[in-house]
Amino acid sequence: xxxAEQLSLVRQIDMVFKELEEELSGLTSGTxxxxxxxxxxxxxxxxxxxxxxxxxxxxxxPYGLNAEQIHSFRKMAIEALKYKRYWTHGEIxxxxxxxxxxxxxDAIMESNYNxxxxxxxxxxxxxxxxxxYRKLSS
Numbered sequence: 001x002x003x004a005e006q007l008s009l010v011r012q013i014d015m016v017f018k019e020l021e022e023e024l025s026g027l028t029s030g031t032x033x034x035x036x037x038x039x040x041x042x043x044x045x046x047x048x049x050x051x052x053x054x055x056x057x058x059x060x061x062p063y064g065l066n067a068e069q070i071h072s073f074r075k076m077a078i079e080a081l082k083y084k085r086y087w088t089h090g091e092i093x094x095x096x097x098x099x100x101x102x103x104x105x106d107a108i109m110e111s112n113y114n115x116x117x118x119x120x121x122x123x124x125x126x127x128x129x130x131x132x133y134r135k136l137s138s
Contacts, residue, residue: 010078012041017074020046024073026064029097032077039088065096069103080107087111 007015016034017024023046024032030048034041065073077094084092090111097104 009039013078016044024065024070028061032094034092037089073103076105
């Protein structure tokens with residue numbers, strides 16, 4: 001069985017967009033988010049306000065992104081990966097809106113680090129150096 005960590009991030013994003021296609025077809029704006037750990041997408045989804053209010057009335061959007069617009073969005077999301085540098089944990093958010101028949105996308109990348117892991121790594125490195133020094137001294 002193929003595991004998520006064996007798939008490239010590009011392939012994982014492609015799978016996310018296939019999963020979200022039906023939901024995107026009912027939206028004209030929102031934010032697609034991907035939570036990433038060890039370059040593997042865990043939680044993902046869409047943040048949006050499906051009902052808008054104007055003049056005291058609530059109404060649902062009558063249409064959303066079409067197949068071509070979703071394809072264009074997916075392509076831009078994958079292209080944005082070129083700007084991801086060095087980090088393996090974090091979140092990518094794609095804010096999108098339909099403007100004059102075209103989908104407009106802003107990508108936001110957030111890297112996450114864990115101080116506890118950093119301290120453990122430094123302690124381990126110091127221990128390794130100390131052990132090597134002890135072996136050389138004996």
